[in-house]
Amino acid sequence: MGxxxxxxxxxxxxxxxxxxxxxxxxxxxxxxxxxxxxxxxxIPDFDENTLAPWxxxxxxxxxRSTGIQYACAAAVEAWQDAxxxxxxxxxxxxxxxxxxxxxxxxxxxxxGIHLADDLLARKLGSTYVQQIMFSxxxxxxxxxxxxxxxxxxxxxxxxxxxxxxxxxYDKIKLGHxxxxxxxxxxxxxxxxxxxxxxxxxxxxxxNNNPTxxxxxxxxxxxxxxxxxxxxxxxxxxxxTALARGAKIYAEIRGGAINSGGQRMGGTxxxxxxxxxxxxxxAAINNSQVDPNSVDLVCGHLTATFADKxxxxxxxxxxxxxGMNFPYINSLKSMIGHCLAATGSxxxxxxxxxxxxxxxxxxxxxxxxxxxxxxxxxxxRIPATEIKQDVKLVMKANFGFGDVNACIVFEKAI
Amino acid sequence: MxxxxxxxILEELKKIISVYIADKSLLENITESxxxxxxxxxxxxxxxxxxxxxxxxxDIEFDDASFDKIATIGGCIEVIQEKxxxxxxx
Numbered sequence: 001m002g003x004x005x006x007x008x009x010x011x012x013x014x015x016x017x018x019x020x021x022x023x024x025x026x027x028x029x030x031x032x033x034x035x036x037x038x039x040x041x042x043i044p045d046f047d048e049n050t051l052a053p054w055x056x057x058x059x060x061x062x063x064r065s066t067g068i069q070y071a072c073a074a075a076v077e078a079w080q081d082a083x084x085x086x087x088x089x090x091x092x093x094x095x096x097x098x099x100x101x102x103x104x105x106x107x108x109x110x111x112g113i114h115l116a117d118d119l120l121a122r123k124l125g126s127t128y129v130q131q132i133m134f135s136x137x138x139x140x141x142x143x144x145x146x147x148x149x150x151x152x153x154x155x156x157x158x159x160x161x162x163x164x165x166x167x168x169y170d171k172i173k174l175g176h177x178x179x180x181x182x183x184x185x186x187x188x189x190x191x192x193x194x195x196x197x198x199x200x201x202x203x204x205x206x207n208n209n210p211t212x213x214x215x216x217x218x219x220x221x222x223x224x225x226x227x228x229x230x231x232x233x234x235x236x237x238x239x240t241a242l243a244r245g246a247k248i249y250a251e252i253r254g255g256a257i258n259s260g261g262q263r264m265g266g267t268x269x270x271x272x273x274x275x276x277x278x279x280x281x282a283a284i285n286n287s288q289v290d291p292n293s294v295d296l297v298c299g300h301l302t303a304t305f306a307d308k309x310x311x312x313x314x315x316x317x318x319x320x321x322g323m324n325f326p327y328i329n330s331l332k333s334m335i336g337h338c339l340a341a342t343g344s345x346x347x348x349x350x351x352x353x354x355x356x357x358x359x360x361x362x363x364x365x366x367x368x369x370x371x372x373x374x375x376x377x378x379x380r381i382p383a384t385e386i387k388q389d390v391k392l393v394m395k396a397n398f399g400f401g402d403v404n405a406c407i408v409f410e411k412a413i
Numbered sequence: 414m415x416x417x418x419x420x421x422i423l424e425e426l427k428k429i430i431s432v433y434i435a436d437k438s439l440l441e442n443i444t445e446s447x448x449x450x451x452x453x454x455x456x457x458x459x460x461x462x463x464x465x466x467x468x469x470x471x472d473i474e475f476d477d478a479s480f481d482k483i484a485t486i487g488g489c490i491e492v493i494q495e496k497x498x499x500x501x502x503x
Contacts, residue, residue, distance in 0.1 A: 056433075056435065057432045057433075058432045058433045058459060058462060061432070062462070123465055125461060125462045125465055126458045126459050126461050126462050127462070
């Protein structure tokens, strides 16, 4: 696995941060300059020069899309972590890539639009298209890794990362590939964040206290905090992975992708609860797991009014409540909402909890929302790390358009 | 603008091109007939970037006709000299 997250770049730093409940959120001067209501964001502490071993000098020099930078770094880390060679001349015909994105890097796009408006479109050079095309991240990754199977990009708003993993999983399950680079990325662009600010869905009340700004499940949750980053998992057919002695973090038991159809209360921006519950139930059913054996729910939980509805949906789908509810946490409490990257970064976190045997804290909900407290016992939301064996994790994300995706991860045996 | 010697242009071109090629040693035996794509293995998609870098370096602008002449190092030097001359006469 590989990760570039606001609270940690690389798996070791990220693992440390999520165990300790370290926030990666900070005041963003560029958001202040744009006079946005929310001026807090999650920007990974990333140095693009770390890509120098993997990208030709001229390509790296002109790589403006931070989303693609993050994706390349996470993909290389994941590929190497999986024991696979980088930069060798050979093509791996059995390996492909599904690397999703929500919104192309508007900051990079803006650079080109300004040139064009100044009648200098000829100065865009040869690397502009490949950075603004939707499949840009997968294309750059392919250049580094040499993949011979399907190389593409998916997009399903904030469920993009979860969906990419399930699409890659299906591809392997169908026997169409042996291993897949699966994940998603989102640029750290204050122009993207400004668009969400205009919808008044970002928290404007904690500009002076950034690490407390992302408050999933809290009574004082007042909107999400935007972020950028990338997460990548290498999925591999079990026998192939075992045969080459690969490090196996976890297994995917199953999952589901669906939509609420923007009906029955579902809209462009809010999920249809029946759709969400069907998604959870389908994931449970096709994974053939007992809902009572789920140890941990890694929620979407963005820090809006929808958190309490999500918890209620989990409770109904699992048929569990109060003390009987599994542990539940929100990585967004530490890194904000990394939009399309959220599903993959949170899946990396889910798998790390399985692999190492811990449950990361969900910070900033000392003032738990009373409706959530009425559904599940507050002890199910860890305020600090809990060290214990975790065997089965459910991870879900939802996105604009009324789309849902849910994965069931199991500890590798 | 004062004219720039051919050798000076060649040295500047080598610096520009080196960013675009993996095997920098190919620049050691460069001549006017050296092909950018064929001999130096420049990705043909990156020729436009080399042109942009040369334009910035020499304060000139390539036109559409210039692009037909730059397959070789000698062609590049000719175009650069021609554009420098027209700059000087402007």
